Amino acid sequence: MQTVKKGEVLLSAKGLQKRFGTLDVLRGVDVDIHGGEVVVIIGPSGSGKSTFLRCLNLLETPTGGDIVFEGVSILGAGKGINKLRERMGMVFQQFNLFPHLSVLENVCIAPMKVKKTPRAKAEARAMELLARVGLSDKAKAYPSQLSGGQRQRVAIVRALAMDPDVMLFDEPTSALDPEMVGEVLDVMKRLAEDGMTMVVVTHEMGFAREVGDRVLFMDEGMIVEEGLPQELFGNPQNPRTQDFLRKVL
Amino acid sequence: MFSLEALWTILSTKLPVFMEGVVVTIQLAAWTVVGGSLLGILVALLRLSHVRMLRVLSGAYIEFLRGTPMLVQVLIVYYGLPQLGVRLPRMTAGILALIINSGAYMAEIVRSGIQAIDVGQTEAARSLGMTQAQTMLHIILPQALKNILPAIGNEFVVIIKESSILYTIGIYELTYQANKLASTNFRYLETLTVSALIYFVLTFTTSKLLGLLERRMKRADR
Numbered sequence: 132m133q134t135v136k137k138g139e140v141l142l143s144a145k146g147l148q149k150r151f152g153t154l155d156v157l158r159g160v161d162v163d164i165h166g167g168e169v170v171v172i173i174g175p176s177g178s179g180k181s182t183f184l185r186c187l188n189l190l191e192t193p194t195g196g197d198i199v200f201e202g203v204s205i206l207g208a209g210k211g212i213n214k215l216r217e218r219m220g221m222v223f224q225q226f227n228l229f230p231h232l233s234v235l236e237n238v239c240i241a242p243m244k245v246k247k248t249p250r251a252k253a254e255a256r257a258m259e260l261l262a263r264v265g266l267s268d269k270a271k272a273y274p275s276q277l278s279g280g281q282r283q284r285v286a287i288v289r290a291l292a293m294d295p296d297v298m299l300f301d302e303p304t305s306a307l308d309p310e311m312v313g314e315v316l317d318v319m320k321r322l323a324e325d326g327m328t329m330v331v332v333t334h335e336m337g338f339a340r341e342v343g344d345r346v347l348f349m350d351e352g353m354i355v356e357e358g359l360p361q362e363l364f365g366n367p368q369n370p371r372t373q374d375f376l377r378k379v380l
Numbered sequence: 381m382f383s384l385e386a387l388w389t390i391l392s393t394k395l396p397v398f399m400e401g402v403v404v405t406i407q408l409a410a411w412t413v414v415g416g417s418l419l420g421i422l423v424a425l426l427r428l429s430h431v432r433m434l435r436v437l438s439g440a441y442i443e444f445l446r447g448t449p450m451l452v453q454v455l456i457v458y459y460g461l462p463q464l465g466v467r468l469p470r471m472t473a474g475i476l477a478l479i480i481n482s483g484a485y486m487a488e489i490v491r492s493g494i495q496a497i498d499v500g501q502t503e504a505a506r507s508l509g510m511t512q513a514q515t516m517l518h519i520i521l522p523q524a525l526k527n528i529l530p531a532i533g534n535e536f537v538v539i540i541k542e543s544s545i546l547y548t549i550g551i552y553e554l555t556y557q558a559n560k561l562a563s564t565n566f567r568y569l570e571t572l573t574v575s576a577l578i579y580f581v582l583t584f585t586t587s588k589l590l591g592l593l594e595r596r597m598k599r600a601d602r
């Protein structure tokens with residue numbers, strides 16, 4: 132397994148295209164994501180942000196272009212995709228916790244079944260991660276007994292338990308009541324501070340500004356503009372970016 | 381003329397004979413619901429497979445078994461198979477026929493149960509690196525089976541009733557015992573009514589017990 136050092140390109144999309152029937156959702160997306168970088172993707176609803184993220188770990192199969200992860204093109208990976216997905220964590224808007232499993236089991240199941248980690252070791256690691264997000268006391272609880280914010284924190288821990296090299300977040304706070312947004316963003320912020328490589332689709336402009344190393348504005352299946360947060364928010368160049376920011380800020 | 385008195389005499393003096401039949405009927409239904417569930421899971425997985433051939437074959441199996449009389453299926457298994465050199469004990473043949481039949485219905489129940497699980501569950505599992513098989517085994521099936529438990533219980537009740545068809549191949553289940561008794565006491569109406577009452581007690585209590593279990597599970601359901 133190849134580990135990418137901080138600052139080197141970890142994951143890149145090259146001319147990525149995705150078409151659903153006759154609908155061109157991604158129309159040539161080029162992005163390089165570097166080790167340790169936090170890339171925030173913003174853009175209007177329907178612009179292809181989720182599709183882009185989901186192509187990165189092949190939950191959707193791109194119809195054109197390429198994705199290179201740790202130096203390997205993943206489109207030809209075949210069954211090897213499972214190995215690659217182990218190293219890409221994903222957090223969903225709707226949490227997608229496993230309702231039939233306790234919090235601890237949710238976190239342990241992938242390490243145990245996929246990596247064959249012994250139960251004791253997987254549980255110890257899970258408890259350590261749960262403690263980090265302040266949920267030690269919920270280990271025995273079931274997802275339906277948790278608040279939205281707690282669920283999303285468990286979902287983050289579940290992904291982290293696989294020790295991924297990159298974390299993909301698809302609007303992780305959009306399904307939350309406003310008072311719970313902060314607790315999830317805090318966890319993400321600490322993750323960023325610990326050096327995790329992150330790709331975050333979000334409408335939380337405060338988070339983008341504060342935590343993002345780079346912000347991409349996506350519209351109609353293309354990256355229309357990108358830059359440092361202060362540049363893109365302070366002085367957007369493209370009229371579509373300006374228009375979008377005027378609406379959301 | 382229907383005689384309540386005769387019915388009472390039959391019930392009070394011949395109950396052990398009926399009970400012998402009840403034991404066999406319950407055995408038949410229990411084996412069938414277990415075997416039928418396992419077969420149903422297997423066929424449902426084939427039905428949802430990515431391989432077209434498997435989908436077609438499993439679909440044909442389901443349609444054929446649901447579109448032909450169960451009596452004919454039983455006769456084929458019991459009288460037809462020996463012609464192919466497969467000679468099964470009576471009881472085994474009977475249970476096999478019931479399982480093959482019930483498996484087709486179970487397959488549809490299981491399939492709808494699997495399809496009712498949110499795709500987000502599959503996506504979350506796959507995003508963690510689980511294979512398709514691991515996802516099905518650890519994430520989808522446990523949830524699907526739990527959701528379809530009431531439907532499986534229903535199928536159990538159906539099988540209790542339909543197992544009566546096996547009297548035609550001479551399995552000593554409830555209907556067989558009743559029929560045999562009636563042919564000696566000539567009280568067909570009363571004797572068969574007793575067996576009907578017993579069937580009703582069996583299915584009614586089973587339904588009630590399953591309903592109770594279901595409610596308890598819902599309450600325990602976080």
Ligand SMILES: Nc1ncnc2c1ncn2[C@@H]1O[C@H](COP(=O)(O)OP(=O)(O)O)[C@@H](O)[C@H]1O
Pocket residue numbers: 151154156174175176177178179180181182183
């Ligand atoms: N599985 C799908 N089938 C067909 N169209 C889809 C599918 N997924 C997404 N789309 C379409 O692709 C477009 C982009 O969707 P999405 O990537 O979810 O946008 P965003 O996340 O930016 O809101 C939308 O028009 C959406 O309807």
Ligand SMILES: [Mg+2]
Pocket residue numbers: 180181182302
């Ligand atoms: Mg989206």
